[in-house]
Amino acid sequence: MTEFGFIDKICARFAELPLNGFEGIGDDCAVLPVADGDALLFTADLLNEGVHFLRRATSARELGGKALAVNLSDIAAMGGRPVATLLSLALPPDAGETWAEEFMEGYRALSERYGVALVGGDTTRSGQGITINVTAIGRAPLSCIKRRSAARPGDVLFTTGALGASGAGLRDLLAGRLDTPAAVEHRNPRPQVEEGLWLGMRREVHAMMDLSDGLASDLRHILDRSGVGAEVLLERVPVAEGSDLQTAACGGEDYKLLLTADAEGAGQLADEFLKRFGSPLHPLGRITGTRELVWLQNGNPVPLDWHGFTHY
CATH class of the missing domain: 3.90.650.10 (PurM-like C-terminal domain)
Structure with missing residues (x-):
């Protein structure tokens, strides 16, 4: 199974369902036209320990910044301005309170730099390894969006x-x-x-x-x-x-x-x-x-x- 072969199968399975105003899958972000000629941009990205980062080689603060940065990059790739994010974390017992606070400080520092609000998310326990999911929301004039x-x-x-x-x-x-x-x-x-x-x-x-x-x-x-x-x-x-x-x-x-x-x-x-x-x-x-x-x-x-x- 390849990533894009899997995505093609997902698209085929959902092809008959209504898009409800969204542009379909295929770009860095999903696009939803809104009022006054603007559009909202939505993207989500996962980081898994052992696949996307090594905890022994990456500080919690650095990882917090990187988890946000890779999502803001998707918004930038469409010509949009990031405005908000949702963050979900699954943490194992050996990632304690100090680690979590340092992660959030890195996430906050980059959020402040680009004026991006944190508006929701979820936290849960992981049996093994850290999993991070960020959903980023951007906005752009529809005429400026690059595909x-x-x-x-x-x-x-x-x-x-x-x-x-x-x-x-x-x-x-x-x-x-x-x-x-x-x-x-x-x-x-x-x-x-x-x-x-x-x-x-x-x-x-x-x-x-x-x-x-x-x-x-x-x-x-x-x-x-x-x-x-x-x-x-x-x-x-x-x-x-x-x-x-x-x-x-x-x-x-x-x-x-x-x-x-x-x-x-x-x-x-x-x-x-x-x-x-x-x-x-x-x-x-x-x-x-x-x-x-x-x-x-x-x-x-x-x-x-x-x-x-x-x-x-």
């Missing part, structure tokens, strides 16, 4: 930052190197909320999502939803310091934004992004009409069967 299905042939493919630091950090953590810059970055991702809001308002931007499972997997989601292909120039993939090309393409959990933009406006978009945020948009290649993902090295196809994180 995975909007890429067009000829679009320039961009990412909003260097890739691979988190993957390199995970390697460090597994090797017991807990205090390297990459390990710290892996434990403390920054959701690109301001960047997502700004890109959401730009008409040149067509499709957008966040890079959680890795470029090699996440790009395919845009291609599948849009019915297009892509050519990626390997020499243009921005590799974070201390990482390598394959980790940059496959490592995941970088939480940068991946977007496509109209070719005629792409240069101006990149110039204004640099002026606004002090960091560049990185052009990786272009969208094609072939429905294939092609990796190119110096203009020549390279037969790479690269994939990012798989959930099953």
Whole structure:
């Protein structure tokens, strides 16, 4: 069973039930149009001990921030502003009151930074290991929402930052190197909320999502939803310091934004992004009409069967 095969079966099973105004499954968030041309955005994400984090290598405060950050990243990927969250925790007996208080302090600090309210959730006991579920709610003008299905042939493919630091950090953590810059970055991702809001308002931007499972997997989601292909120039993939090309393409959990933009406006978009945020948009290649993902090295196809994180 694959993650998206399972999701396809869920969609088929629920296909005859009413959507009640929601857009269906397929993007970083569910979309519910509301009054005055706005829409609410909803996303949920799970973190399981031993799968998504190691308690011995991650402080409770860091985990609280990361649990929130990965959900705010989904809101940013749709061009929305996060407004509220719901938090559910299942804690085993060895995660005591002190651990829980430090976790909540990390969660609160990031909530305060982005002005996000905690409006509900649940707590329960776990027989083994910590499980965290966050539901994040955002808001955006309906006209500004960016979807995975909007890429067009000829679009320039961009990412909003260097890739691979988190993957390199995970390697460090597994090797017991807990205090390297990459390990710290892996434990403390920054959701690109301001960047997502700004890109959401730009008409040149067509499709957008966040890079959680890795470029090699996440790009395919845009291609599948849009019915297009892509050519990626390997020499243009921005590799974070201390990482390598394959980790940059496959490592995941970088939480940068991946977007496509109209070719005629792409240069101006990149110039204004640099002026606004002090960091560049990185052009990786272009969208094609072939429905294939092609990796190119110096203009020549390279037969790479690269994939990012798989959930099953």
